[in-house]
Amino acid sequence: MQVAIQGPWSPLLGRLTLSAIPYTNPILVGTFAVAALIALVVAGAVLYYKKLGYLWREWLTTVDHKKIGVMYIIVGLVMFFRAFVDGLMMRTQQAMAIGPHSPGVLGAQHGYLPPFHFDQVYSAHGTIMILFAATPLLTGLTNVVVPLQIGARDMAFPYMNALSLWLTTAGAILVMLSLFVGDFSSAGWVGLIPLTELPYSPGVGVDYWMWAIQISSIGTTLNAINMIVTIIKMRAPGMGWFRVPVFTWTTLSTNIIGLTAFPILGVVLALLGADRYLGTHFFTAGNGGNLMLYTNMFWIWGHPEVYFLVLPAFGIFSEIIPTFSEKPLFGYTTMVAATFAIAGISWAVWLHHFFTMGAGADVNGFFSIATMLVGIPTGVKVFNWMFTLYRGRLTFTTPMLWALAGLFLLLVGGITGMMLAIPAINYTVHNSVFVIAHFHCMVLLVAAAIFAGVVYWFPKVFGFQLDEKNGLMFFWSFITATAIVFTAMFALGFQGETRRLDYIFNPAWRPMLWTEEAGMMLYLVSIFYFLRMLYVSLRDRVPVASDPWGTARTLEFLTHSPVPFYNFAVTPQVNARDELAWRREHGLDKAQPEAFEPIHMPSNTGVPIIIGMLSLTLGFGLIWRIWWMAGFSLLAIIIAVIIRSFDKNLGYELKPEEVAAMERNLATASIIAEQPARTPLTEAEAH
Amino acid sequence: MSAPHSNPLEHPEVRQASTWRYLAGFAATIVLMQAALTVTLRQHLPYTEYTLTIAGLALASLLAQAALFFGLDISRAQIWKSVSLVLTVPLFILSVGLTVWMFHSLMQRTMIMPQNMAQPTMLQ
DSSP: OOOOOSSOOBTTTBTOOGGGSOTTOHHHHHHHHHHHHHHHHHHHHHHHTTOHHHIIIIIITOOOHHHHHHHHHHHHHHHHHHHHHHHHHHHHHHHHOBSTTOOBOTTOSSBSSOHHHHHHHHHHHHHIIIIIIIHHHHHHHHHHHHHHHTTOSSOSOHHHHHHHHHHHHHHHHHHHHHHHSSOOOSSTTTTOTTTTSTTTOOSSHHHHHHHHHHHHHHHHHHHHHHHHHHHHHOOOTTOOGGGSOHHHHHHHHHHHHHHHHHHHHHHHHHHHHHHHHHOOOSSSSSTTOOHHHHHHHHHHHHHHHHHHHHHHHHHHHHHHHHHTTTSOOTTHHHHHHHHHHHHHHGGGOGGGGGGGGOOOHHHHHHHHHHHHHTHHHHHHHHHHHHHHHTTOOOOOOHHHHHHHHHHHHHHHHHHHHHHHHSHHHHHHHTTBHHHHHHHHHHHHHHHHHHHHHHHHHHHHHHSBOOOHHHHHHHHHHHHHHHHHHHHHHHHHHHTTOBSSOSSBOOGGGHHHHHHHHHHHHHHHHHHHHHHHHHHHHHHHOOBOOSSTTSOOOSGGGTSOSSOOTTSOSSOOOOOSSSHHHHHHHTTOTTOOOSSOOOEEEOOOOSHHHHHHHHHHHHHHHHHTTOHHHHHHHHHHHHHHHHHHHTOOOOOEEEOHHHHHHHHHSGGGTSTTSOOOOOOOOOHHHHO | OOOOSSOGGGSHHHHTOOHHHHHHHHHHHHHHHHHHHHHHHHOOSOHHHHHHHHHHHHHHHHHHIIIIISOOOSSTTTHHHHHHHHHTHHHHIIIIIHHHHHHHHHHHHHOOOOGGGOSOOTTO
C-alpha cells in the first residue's frame, strides 16, 4: 500500500542521509551561521541572566491569553522577517538575471539562484507570509485584545489556546528546518498540481510544505473554536450584542470563516498526502484522478482565508480611526452587517482564482458578479471610516498613519481586484505580476493594520509606548518602499511579465526591475527603524496611563497599563457601546472598585508545549518517512492527551487582599513579572 | 445552559454521552462508508444512479455521525450544537453545489470526446 520512493531509505533514519544537509551551498551555510549565532546569543543571555526557569514557568507553560498573544506575535515577526528575506532574494535574482548576457554566480547560469533554489524561495515566501506570518500576527493581536475588549478574565479554553500556539509554532519550525535539512517545496505556496504529486516532486520539499501547513492549521482551527466560544459566552455583564466592539465583531466573523474553511484545507492536504504516501489517485492525471479537484478545493479554503486575514485588519482600522478622530465610529450597525456580508460572500467567489481553467461563461459570470459584490460591503466600510474622519479632531499618531495608509492600499488593491474580477481582463493579465501587485496591496493592507494594532495596543500590554519618532521613520520608509515596489510591479504586469520568473528574457523590463530592487532596499531601511523603535522604547520605557492615547473608547483601555495578568480586578459592568468614552463623559473613567472579590485563574501547564514539540517530531518523521519516530510521536501525543484529561488541577484563586496589594503595586501583576507558585484549588474549595 | 466548570463530568453534554450510541455511530459509519467504497469499486451502476447512491450514503453517514456519534438532538444541552450544524448547510450548498456546476460546465467544454465514446463513465 505504501508508495515506493526514489533514493535510499533505512529503518532508522528513513530518507535522511548526509546529502540532505546543504553544506555545499554557501547561501544556506551563511544563513545557518547567522541563525546559529542568534540562537547562541539568545540561549547564552537566558542562561547568563538565569532566566531559564522564568522562561519555562512564566512563558513556555503559560495559559495566559496575553502572553500567548505576545508569543504568537513574536513567532509571526520572526517568520515575517524570514519571508521578507525570501522576497528580497527573489527581487535581487530578477534584478541580476536579465538577458542572455547577464552573468551567473554561485552555480547559477544567470543571477545567483539556480532555478531549483529560486522556486523554493518563492514557495516559502508565499507560504510563510500567509500562514506563518500574517495569520499568527493577527491571531496574536486577537488573543491579546479580544478578552480585554469584552471584559473577560481569559479565553474560554486557556489550555487549548496554548495548544493552538504550540501547534502553529511546530509548523513554523518545520518550515525553518527545511532550510538546513532537506529542501522546501518548489510548487508555489498554492501547491500547483500536479507538481506536488510524487512523480513530479520526489523529494521531501512538498512534504515539508504539506505537513507544516497541516499541523499549524489544526492550531488555527482550535484557536477559531476558542475565540468564537469566548466572544459568545464570556462577555462582561451589560455587553449585549450591539455593544460589542467592532474589532471583536470582525474577530468573530473571521473565526467563523476559520472554523468552516480550514478543515477543507486539512482535507485537501490529507488527500494529497494519501496520493504521495499511499498511492491513491485523488489528484493525479490518470486512474480517475482529477487535477482540478485539488485547485478547486484549495481555493474553497483559499479565498475565505483572504477574508480571514482582511476582516481583523478592518476591525483594527475601526478601533483606531475613531480613537484618533475623537468621534464614535460612524455607522456601527452597517459596519457589523458589512463584516458578515463580506464573510458570507467570501464563500461564493473562489473560482475567480482560476477563471482561465475553462469553465463556461455562465460559471465565470456567476463568480465574477459574486466577486464584485464584495465591493458593496467593503465600500460601506470605507465610507463609514471616511465619515468617521469627517469633521473629526484628527491626531496623526503612528497607528493612525498606518490605518490611513491601509485605506489607501485598500483602494488600490480593491480597484485592481475589481479589474481582475472581470473574466475578460483576467484572461489578459492572469499569471502576470499584475496579479501579484494586486494581492500584495491587499496583504500589505493587512500588514499595515498589524503594525497599527501592535503600536496601538503595545502600551496596554507592556505599560510603555513605542517610540513615536522611530515609529514614524519606520512608517514612512515602509510605505514609500511599498509604493516603489508595487507601482513598478503593476507596470511590469501590464508589460507582460509573468510571475515566478528566475530569468528575465526581456531587457526592456530592466528599469522597472531595478526600481523594485531599490524599493526592497528601502524596506531594509524600514527594518532598521523598526528595530531602533523597539530598542529606544525598551531603553526609555516611559510609563503610560491606563489609556495611553487619551482618546481611546473601548473597554480594554479601562484597566491598567501594563495590564495585570488577571485583566480586571473587578469584572466591569458595561453601560454603553464605547464603554470608556461613556465613563469619561460621566466622570467615571478613574473610578476604582471599593472592594475586591476572589479571582479564579487557570494554572500553567507544560502539556501544550510537549504536544506541540511531539507534533514537530511527528511531522519530521512523516516528512523523512522515519516511521518509528512518527509512530512514537503520535502515540506520545495520545498518551499526553489522556494524561491531561485525568488532570484534576482546578486552577487557583487570588484572594481579595492579594488583588488589592497588586492593584497598589502594579509592577508585581504585569505579565513580565514572575509570579509566586500558587497552590491549586481542591475539589471542596472549588465548590 | 449554565454548567459547572470545575468538574467536566457534571457537564450536561457529558452526562448525555452514551457508550452504545458511540459504538452504534462507529458501526453505522463503517458500514455506510464500506458500502460507498464497494459501490465505487464494482462500477455496476450507471453514472447518475451511482452519483445519487454515494451522495445518499454520504448523507446517511453524516446523519449517523451527528445523531449517534455526537449525540446531536434538540435537548436543552445540545440544541445550540444542532443549530450550529444546520447553519453550515448553506456553506455546503454553496461549496458543493457550485463545485458540481463548475465541473459539469468544465467537462462539457474540455472533455469533448469522439461520438462513439460520448457516454460519460464513472471516472469522468
